[in-house]
Amino acid sequence: MKLQDVAVIGVGMTRFGAHRDRTLVELAREAGLRALDDAGVSFRDVGEAFVGYMQASPMTGIKIMKEFGLTGLPVSHVENASATGLIAFREAAHAVSSGRCDVAMALGFEKMTELASGSTQGRGVGRDTIDSVILPAAYFALWAMRRIYERGTKPEHFARIAAKNWNAGARNPFSHRQADHLVTIEEVLASPKVAEPLTSMMSCPISDGAACAILARKDLARRLRPGRPLVVPLSSSLQTETYTRGHTFLGPVVGPPSMTRDAALQAYEEAGLGPSDVNVALVHDAFANEELEYYELLGFCPPGDAEKLLEAGETELGGRIPFNTDGGLIARGHPGGPTGLAQIHELALQLRGEAGVRQVEGARVGLAHLVGGGSVCTVNLLRRE
């Protein structure tokens, strides 16, 4: 369903990183208050809230929302693995678009460090069940090895994407990883191997953090922040797997790459836009080789041309279609629940022209993409009006 008469009126986030000394409540409160203040609304104005997290226990979202006040607000939990934050955003956009409320809040939070320091079971690395035998890194490495076989891709291509995103992260104060020097392809290749051909610097870190977006009817947005460009969600697709021959049922972390192509086609169609209209793209680069695949699957170049697009520098800041201007999952971080809302945070700044040293000149249309284990894919298109 096409989104109508809804705008992102406020965004806020914590820096992503290892926040071992801060609670989930503190992180969520910081992100939520920043978004409310950015929007210029009171928590009393919020008509519905969608809370996204992956690891904390049931009810955590409702309990944490009380931190902002007890207003009787309807609150719903949203969980779609790594795509959680964008699905919370999607639900909030539809809540406003459908007329259920005038102002909606999407809030994501997570402490992945608590999980990492505890049991390894349940993270896809244990072998106590038949369905959990490999690391996510190994699964995406299977894509990378197949691409090397089919296309002659070099590990240097993956390293170039990782270096680009590390260096973007250094320009983003909210990024987990902030290198104090220009990261090079050689440095990425020399970092420890995780799963052939992926190295640790081609992989996202374990992060904590929170992020929030406030959405409202367009007239409210204009009244609250006169003079500020409107950031308008046009479409938000969500798909699970479609069966094709060669489908892997047991053990995969994320479904077939074609999910991204199909979800993108749906989002473009609903928005009445095509890849050539998009000025900035934020995608699920948990591992650097994914970003290369998404250049093609999101339609920015024909199949087989992703390496050429990369080599021409077109996906860097200043290129035709900059990818992951905030550092992506590799540098900005990937705490699960809030990841998608950090993408909306970056797109809102880009489309408002407030991204500073990371600004994509004249950015009018932004794309946010995530895949999630299980598996799901979501593609979201936003436009400045």
Added chain:
Amino acid sequence: MATPERTWVPIEPGFFTIPSDRTEAPRLLGSRCAACGEVFFPRRRICARCLARDTVDVLLGPRGSLYTFTYAHFPLFGSRRADAGGYGVGQVDLPDGPRVQAVLSGGPEEFRIGMEMELELEVLRENSKGEEVVIFRFRPATEPGGAK
């Protein structure tokens, strides 16, 4: 004097066979759609392709072609080998259609896309009854042919 063999039990029932002759390769327990003929692993009662609610049990493997692989440079959780430095992971295309993702046995230099792989069982650990818990994995096939 040979020590008696411990009983092998699957990590989960319903996924693979445990041949009584331990030199024999295990088979995977799959399903074939009675309506459209599509073959799946693991077993399912509803066809993922045509949604027919009629599938029949089939045995799959033990051989297939390596579609892609990687070598993870981490000790595999649950491994019995204290010195285990890493492990292979791959996807194997079975002649009947399913693509099966599993751990591979062998060193990082032993795998090539397209090579023939064969199922084997790996002992993961001992359970409280003194039985050995096994899981399936693939290894490079020792001699060509023989897929049946």
